[in-house]
Amino acid sequence: MxxxxxxxxxxxxxxxxxxxxxxxxxxxxxxxxxxxxxxxxxxxxxxxxxxxxxxxxxxxxxxxxxxxxxxxxxxxxxxxxxxxxxxxxxxxxxxxxxxxxxxxxxxxxxxDLSSHTIMRKGLIEGNTYPYFANHIGEFLARTLFFTSDLGMNQQDKKDLVKRFINPDLCKITEDLILDEPYRFSDNNNYGAYIEDEAEALRTDQVLHLEVALLREKFLTRTEALLHGDLHTGSIFVTTESTKVIDPEFAYYGPMGFDIGAVIANLLLNYAAQPGWTSGEKALKERRDWVLETAIQVWEQFERRFRKLWDEHVTDHMARTAGYQDLYLQKVLQDTIGFAGCKVIRRIISLSHVADIDTIADPAIKEAAERLALSIGKSLVLRNRELHSIRELGDIVRTATAAQTKGA
Amino acid sequence: MxxxxxxxxxxxxxxxxxxxxxxxxxxxxxxxxxxxxxxxxxxxxxxxxxxxxxxxxxxxxxxxxxxxxxxxxxxxxxxxxxxxxxxxxxxxxxxxxxxxxxxxxxxxxxxDLSSHTIMRKGLIEGNTYPYFANHIGEFLARTLFFTSDLGMNQQDKKDLVKRFINPDLCKITEDLILDEPYRFSDNNNYGAYIEDEAEALRTDQVLHLEVALLREKFLTRTEALLHGDLHTGSIFVTTESTKVIDPEFAYYGPMGFDIGAVIANLLLNYAAQPGWTSGEKALKERRDWVLETAIQVWEQFERRFRKLWDEHVTDHMARTAGYQDLYLQKVLQDTIGFAGCKVIRRIISLSHVADIDTIADPAIKEAAERLALSIGKSLVLRNRELHSIRELGDIVRTATAAQTKGA
Incomplete structure (x- = not known):
């Protein structure tokens, strides 16, 4: 056979x-x-x-x-x-x-994981997953650390890099996430009602410069074996359990790309909330939970990654005072930058997310798309100045307040 | 057979x-x-x-x-x-x-290149090579550009990365250049008369942090196909011709590593000059020529690399205003940092250079080693603040003046 x-x-x-x-x-x-x-x-x-x-x-x-x-x-x-x-x-x-x-x-x-639900579906249905940030933080910390030069033999790592050279699937990311949303392309896919937003993406040279730097990182940094497509449709959940599937985009790349993917998909769900939550208080509570979960994803990752580093690093130079802090600052900034690119892409390019696309009310859907783009752009524009994940909360709340005021 | x-x-x-x-x-x-x-x-x-x-x-x-x-x-x-x-x-x-x-x-x-001389030997003999910076600048610009994501198909590049995974030879660099000079190691090899310098290298945490960052770049950045060992013993010359040989350390790494190797070996020759030049005026003229050649290597590289970029880049994002400048600033800083590591290694670790090791007078030899270490450390410590190659000249002249004063 x-x-x-x-x-x-x-x-x-x-x-x-x-x-x-x-x-x-x-x-x-x-x-x-x-x-x-x-x-x-x-x-x-x-x-x-x-x-x-x-x-x-x-x-x-x-x-x-x-x-x-x-x-x-x-x-x-x-x-x-x-x-x-x-x-x-x-x-x-x-x-x-x-x-x-x-x-x-x-x-x-x-x-078989049929006892679990696809997380995106569970989030749209309004469920909460109290252990999710904990679980995915552990997945991210352990897979990224133990496949990097920090957590494994550096010569064996080079053989892993070779085994995970993945040109076809990387090209999809390079085109759909890190190029086409910023120019005219037949692959772009958005409603004419946000043509003004699409045009702003095409013409903003300051934004393009940040995307160019993030694209370079995606193309050249073999930091760790990435899942490569870690959105909430690649994660199965129950209240107590989290399972990551579908790593066909796996390749050696920058750690922040995987962490950013999780955060981006939570932020897309955040932007979609008015389409699913009725009542101002319920909306606020739900949004707070989604945003706090996004922040927790980073915090759980960081806490565990630092612990693994302290316990397992054998590279002499990596034990230098101050290096771990600089390393994590870089990963944080990459996380925020890639999260922004991934949010933007899900509105402008192919493969939208059901969180937003299934909103029935056209005005709420448009507002969700505009909010997502506003958050995404801010994350990309500010990625290199971030020093704490808590600033993510400020960026998201500022973008939300500006839209509420404008509406 | x-x-x-x-x-x-x-x-x-x-x-x-x-x-x-x-x-x-x-x-x-x-x-x-x-x-x-x-x-x-x-x-x-x-x-x-x-x-x-x-x-x-x-x-x-x-x-x-x-x-x-x-x-x-x-x-x-x-x-x-x-x-x-x-x-x-x-x-x-x-x-x-x-x-x-x-x-x-x-x-x-x-x-066969037996009509040519090994450049290190030619330099020790006091020859000048007026076209060298031009030629090696062209070699660096063209090989680094056309094997990078800027100058070739980005999917084909990934297959090249795979073909040039080179764990054995990379380990030699990782150990001898980017680790062992900064700690006790049986592979270190220097005279007891510079034990004070070796101890300073082992204990300087600010220096270690910069080396850790450079080591990370060597381990994780697949920018271009490097020669990997581009010292003046891998270069054959005549007055009119330059030939690069022996790329057995070739792998995909950071561009600055190759450019830094050339500059480091010129600076080692610079530091060795009192051992070969008689007369203060002759010493000054010879040193000026060697240092100017080191600076010219970068300038020739940069001029040609920018031209190739302007003429050949097809990546949309890489054409963003300001990106080329940021890219070259990063390559310059890496060049200076790796040059510093390579100078230090040739004094403290295995594989010294004949430029210094063949100096007969012990006092001149020691002074040459101390000057080389002083230059090497300054380059490593300052790599991330450099914005122009001309600052290399200032660093080298300051280190030289400090030693002359101290002597």
């Missing part, structure tokens, strides 16, 4: 039956393909008798992200599988286990 | 005879092994009738750099050969052509 072809549900069942010790040979398995069909096939295979279930994910040799088909290397399935294995090794509680794989089929079989 | 073994001179002759169109089949070839035997065998093969000659370089599976044998991957021969080919493609006049190779034998056959 190993020559590449998109599997049928029958073939998927046959493949997982042969994984030693999971399903019994006599089990009566059912299989549903639950992917969106654009990038991957996702088979959900269950045994109703034993109540066991499993996910088999197979990459397709193209994406439909730009209307028509765009070829994408199947090697991304190997990269995603190896990244999952790395992340699971470092954070076993926070990443599903890989149970089997076949690189030729671009197929990875992993733990 | 292709299974790896160190070649005999007879085997080397046999290999090069089979290169189509170089020597005639009937030629009577002579072969001398002229390497230092520590890292590589170097066969110089000549045909006295046609007056043609050729170099065959074979990597040995170890180095004797630390007294006893230290195993080194033979893959470095492939990396050196591919780097030579890249550099020759970009700068055909400044890099010897590869005429044949055998990766299994770790063997590269290239143009």
């Amino acid at each position: 190993s020559q590449y072809h998109p599997l049928t549900t029958e073939e998927a069942i046959e493949f997982v039956k042969n994984i030693p010790g999971f399903f019994s040979q006599e089990a009566h398995l059912e299989c549903r393909e639950i992917g969106d069909g654009n990038l991957n096939l996702v088979f959900h295979i269950t045994d109703s008798e034993s109540n066991k279930s499993i996910i088999a994910k197979q990459a397709l040799p193209y994406v439909k992200i730009v209307g028509e088909s765009w070829p994408l290397s199947l090697d991304r399935a190997r990269i995603e599988r190896e990244a999952l294995q790395q992340e699971h090794y470092i954070c076993p509680e926070l990443v599903p286990a890989v149970l089997a794989y076949d690189d030729e089929l671009a197929l990875t079989v992993m733990e | 292709s299974q790896y073994h160190p070649l005999t001179t007879e085997e080397a002759i046999e290999f090069v005879k089979n290169i189509p169109g170089f020597f005639s089949q009937e030629a009577h070839l002579e072969c001398r092994e002229i390497g230092d035997g520590n890292l590589n065998l170097v066969f110089h093969i000549t045909d006295s009738e046609s007056n043609k000659s050729i170099i065959a370089k074979q990597a040995l599976p170890y180095v004797k750099i630390v007294g006893e044998s230290w195993p080194l991957s033979l893959d470095r021969a492939r990396i050196e050969r591919e780097a030579l080919q890249q550099e020759h493609y970009i700068c055909p006049e400044l890099v010897p052509a590869v005429l044949a190779y055998d990766d299994e034998l770790a063997l590269t056959v290239m143009e």
